[in-house]
Amino acid sequence: MSDDNVEDVEAFRQRAREWIRANLRRADGPGQTLRGKDEQQDLAEVAREREVQRMLFDAGFAGICVPKDYAGQGLTPAHQRAFNDELVGYEYPARLQVPPMTPCMAVLLEFGTEEQKQRHVPAILKGEEIWMQLLSEPSGGSDVAGALTSAVREGDEWLLNGSKIWTSGAWWADWGLVLARTNWDVPKHRGLSVFILPLNAPGVTVHRIEMLNGNREFCQEFLSDVRVPDSDRIGDVDDGWTVGVRWLFHERMQHNSPYVTRPTGATREGEKGSILKVVRDAGRIDDPVARELAGEALEIGLVTEALNHRVARGIMTGTMSDQAAAVGRLLMCVSLSRQSTIAFEIAGAAGGAWADDDGEAAERGTDFLMRQTPSIGGGTTEMARNVIAERVLGMPREQALDRNVPFREVPRGSARQ
Numbered sequence: 001m002s003d004d005n006v007e008d009v010e011a012f013r014q015r016a017r018e019w020i021r022a023n024l025r026r027a028d029g030p031g032q033t034l035r036g037k038d039e040q041q042d043l044a045e046v047a048r049e050r051e052v053q054r055m056l057f058d059a060g061f062a063g064i065c066v067p068k069d070y071a072g073q074g075l076t077p078a079h080q081r082a083f084n085d086e087l088v089g090y091e092y093p094a095r096l097q098v099p100p101m102t103p104c105m106a107v108l109l110e111f112g113t114e115e116q117k118q119r120h121v122p123a124i125l126k127g128e129e130i131w132m133q134l135l136s137e138p139s140g141g142s143d144v145a146g147a148l149t150s151a152v153r154e155g156d157e158w159l160l161n162g163s164k165i166w167t168s169g170a171w172w173a174d175w176g177l178v179l180a181r182t183n184w185d186v187p188k189h190r191g192l193s194v195f196i197l198p199l200n201a202p203g204v205t206v207h208r209i210e211m212l213n214g215n216r217e218f219c220q221e222f223l224s225d226v227r228v229p230d231s232d233r234i235g236d237v238d239d240g241w242t243v244g245v246r247w248l249f250h251e252r253m254q255h256n257s258p259y260v261t262r263p264t265g266a267t268r269e270g271e272k273g274s275i276l277k278v279v280r281d282a283g284r285i286d287d288p289v290a291r292e293l294a295g296e297a298l299e300i301g302l303v304t305e306a307l308n309h310r311v312a313r314g315i316m317t318g319t320m321s322d323q324a325a326a327v328g329r330l331l332m333c334v335s336l337s338r339q340s341t342i343a344f345e346i347a348g349a350a351g352g353a354w355a356d357d358d359g360e361a362a363e364r365g366t367d368f369l370m371r372q373t374p375s376i377g378g379g380t381t382e383m384a385r386n387v388i389a390e391r392v393l394g395m396p397r398e399q400a401l402d403r404n405v406p407f408r409e410v411p412r413g414s415a416r417q
């Protein structure tokens with residue numbers, strides 16, 4: 001321990017290394033993928049991840065940067081990074097990181113009441129509660145402040161009605177953060193509030209959506225007269241945008257957030273396993289074209305990781321504005337997309353029609369078709385470019401015809417209320 005009673009990072013790293021090696025399974029293949037799985041397989045994986053999260057908690061490695069008051073370790077981002085370095089090559093509770101730890105838990109820590117934090121943060125760290133974010137709506141996800149889901153006050157409760165969509169993992173999650181409209185007579189940013197929603201509450205219907213690759217993780221939720229107590233409101237009434245701005249920041253931080261436990265470099269070669277294995281399994285290890293492409297994939301992975309680390313540190317130390325998170329996010333999305341394209345090019349025919357022994361070269365065509373996914377989830381790259389232009393570079397703001405208009409009067413076609 002150092003003078004101020006914070007464990008030395010190197011001592012912590014050593015302790016983490018020993019515990020990880022003694023307790024966690026080796027990760028035997030690519031990380032979490034979007035490929036189709038059956039429901040039982042998904043549920044078994046979620047159950048194992050809850051178990052691993054609980055093991056982390058019991059060993060004193062969950063919530064490394066979460067204050068001790070909420071059952072965290074009260075340590076620093078440097079400790080979290082050391083833990084993540086040691087985690088390379090081992091299993092980890094992937095589904096319990098983004099969005100449960102960030103943005104959801106991060107928002108709770110920043111805006112929750114003492115009671116809300118005591119109730120939920122330790123449960124999240126133990127893997128007992130998995131949280132998802134209910135932001136996007138069928139009318140659009142980029143214009144987050146344009147939410148049409150309504151919350152109407154009835155005494156000590158709120159009545160929620162509307163629909164949210166593209167919620168990752170809602171069908172196996174426990175709780176959601178919901179952005180809803182509580183005032184239609186003020187401009188859009190000034191009439192929103194944020195609520196905590198148990199996803200099994202009466203009136204919540206969760207439908208699963210099948211994607212092109214067969215994955216059914218995405219959900220659409222219908223909220224019909226869902227009752228939420230006022231004690232489950234986060235932030236002030238009609239001031240949900242103050243919460244929303246930070247919510248989006250924590251979302252853009254994604255895996256660079258100090259609340260996320262994830263092997264360092266997990267995005268270095270994309271989520272789909274080693275590019276070198278693709279080269280080998282495609283039988284192209286001596287092919288100069290494949291080698292050059294693999295070099296490019298590794299290079300952009302390293303640059304992205306270094307930039308993200310730098311931006312995260314800049315934000316944490318106050319030398320960069322929070323908005324700079326959009327820079328890291330943009331580069332990561334562009335890189336992941338390019339890496340999928342490269343893997344597909346290297347895989348050749350096996351990427352489109354594969355046999356059992358094609359190994360890592362198999363299914364790369366499906367990944368190629370899904371390559372834009374990271375550029376949409378967590379806000380699109382176009383929106384990240386807008387943030388960089390307006391908030392980082394200080395360029396003029398995009399024209400918005402609805403900025404100073406009461407939301408009720410904004411033309412919205414058939415969805416108008």
Ligand SMILES: Cc1cc2nc3c(=O)[nH]c(=O)nc-3n(C[C@H](O)[C@H](O)[C@H](O)COP(=O)(O)OP(=O)(O)OC[C@H]3O[C@@H](n4cnc5c(N)ncnc54)[C@H](O)[C@@H]3O)c2cc1C
Nearest residue numbers: 133134135136140141142166167168376377378379380382
């Ligand atoms: C993998 C993944 C996970 C997701 N998880 C969640 C989740 O857990 N919870 C959740 O709520 N949502 C989630 N989403 C939804 C995601 O946040 C939205 O898809 C995204 O914000 C875009 O919204 P949209 O699809 O409605 O497109 P739209 O908002 O309709 O946009 C359509 C197109 O127009 C562009 N565009 C829109 N406005 C502008 C502008 N002002 N300037 C320039 N271009 C613009 C967009 O970039 C996009 O290309 C997820 C999506 C993906 C792919």
